[in-house]
Amino acid sequence: xxxxxxxxxxxxxxxxxxxxxxxxxxxxxxxxxxxxxxxxxxxxxxxxxxxxxxxxxxxxxxxxxxxxxxxxxxxxxxxxxxxxxxxxxxxxxxxxxxxxxxxxxxxxxx
Amino acid sequence: xxxxxxxxxxxxxxxxxxxxxxxxxxxxxxxxxxxxxxxxxxxxxxxxxxxxxxxxxxxxxxxxxxxxxxxxxxxxxxxxxxxxxxxxxxxxxxxxxxxxxxxxxxxxxxxxxxxxxx
Numbered sequence: 001x002x003x004x005x006x007x008x009x010x011x012x013x014x015x016x017x018x019x020x021x022x023x024x025x026x027x028x029x030x031x032x033x034x035x036x037x038x039x040x041x042x043x044x045x046x047x048x049x050x051x052x053x054x055x056x057x058x059x060x061x062x063x064x065x066x067x068x069x070x071x072x073x074x075x076x077x078x079x080x081x082x083x084x085x086x087x088x089x090x091x092x093x094x095x096x097x098x099x100x101x102x103x104x105x106x107x108x109x110x
Numbered sequence: 111x112x113x114x115x116x117x118x119x120x121x122x123x124x125x126x127x128x129x130x131x132x133x134x135x136x137x138x139x140x141x142x143x144x145x146x147x148x149x150x151x152x153x154x155x156x157x158x159x160x161x162x163x164x165x166x167x168x169x170x171x172x173x174x175x176x177x178x179x180x181x182x183x184x185x186x187x188x189x190x191x192x193x194x195x196x197x198x199x200x201x202x203x204x205x206x207x208x209x210x211x212x213x214x215x216x217x218x219x220x221x222x223x224x225x226x227x228x
Contacts, residue, residue: 001172003154034213038155045205045218046147046155057216089155093213097160097169099145104154 004029004090004102011108017078020105022090023071028100030071034093037066037075041086049088050075077107085109112136114206114219121225127194130222132206137217139187140164143209146180146191148202149221156202160209161189196226 005023012018022029022037029035035053038046048057050066053073063078073092077084090102117131132144146158159170161180168180179192189206204222207215 003156032212034211036213036215038215040155045221046207046215047218048214048216051214051216052211057214091155091157091213091215098171099157099160099213101147101155101157 001094001098001100004092004100006088006090006102006105008103009106009108011110012077012080013110014080014082016080017076018080018107020075020077020088020090020107022073022075022092022102024073024092024100025071028092028094029068029073029090031095032093033068035066035068035073036091037064038089038091039084039086040089046089080109082109112217114208114217116204116206116219116222119223119225121227122196124196124198124226124228126196126226127192128196128224129190129192130204130206130224132189132191132219134187134189134208137208140184144180144182144189145207145209145215146178147205147207147215149205150199150202153202158191158204163189193224196224198226200224201226 037050040046053068054066088105140163145160161168163182182189206219208217210216
């Protein structure tokens with residue numbers, strides 16, 4: 001069970017849109033619609049931002065959206081703001097009731 | 111208030127075991143899976159395993175099979191994660207997280223730092 005693959009870093013200017021990819025296999029990302037995304041600020045516990053590929057929990061800004069195509073899921077942040085600077089992790093349900101996390105992506109707001 | 115409160119930091123020697131607790135409050139303990147996730151310094155999140163508090167059924171990450179044990183005490187709404195044969199690369203911040211449906215970790219504990227050092 002290998003970690004899902006994410007780009008190490010993504011950057012953008014305030015107001016721009018960025019997209020973070022999360023690539024797995026047909027046994028995890030591609031096989032289930034149970035991909036979630038987490039935002040982690042330094043020294044803080046991760047926060048759920050997207051669940052079931054594209055659903056936002058109550059209280060999460062609609063600037064965050066998720067999608068999936070084949071074995072790759074994506075998180076898009078539109079109207080980038082300084083407060084969005086953080087680490088982001090995807091997660092997927094995998095085989096035999098296990099879960100996987102992505103390698104993590106550092107988002108920098110220029 | 112829905113929350114998970116974990117036990118305090120631990121320092122252990124290589125080869126020893128550590129047991130971390132996670133006490134749930136503000137929700138029905140047996141209605142939600144509880145996951146354990148760890149994060150080594152400067153590294154990413156790693157899923158360790160999950161326990162169903164209602165029946166005690168567990169599933170562990172393959173790489174930790176044989177070293178990790180997750181248990182629960184329904185009388186105190188507490189889950190435990192014990193890791194044995196500790197190595198230096200087990201040094202990490204250990205989180206418990208409430209699992210909602212298949213793959214939503216919607217509530218997280220504050221984390222417990224475990225340091226393995228001779």
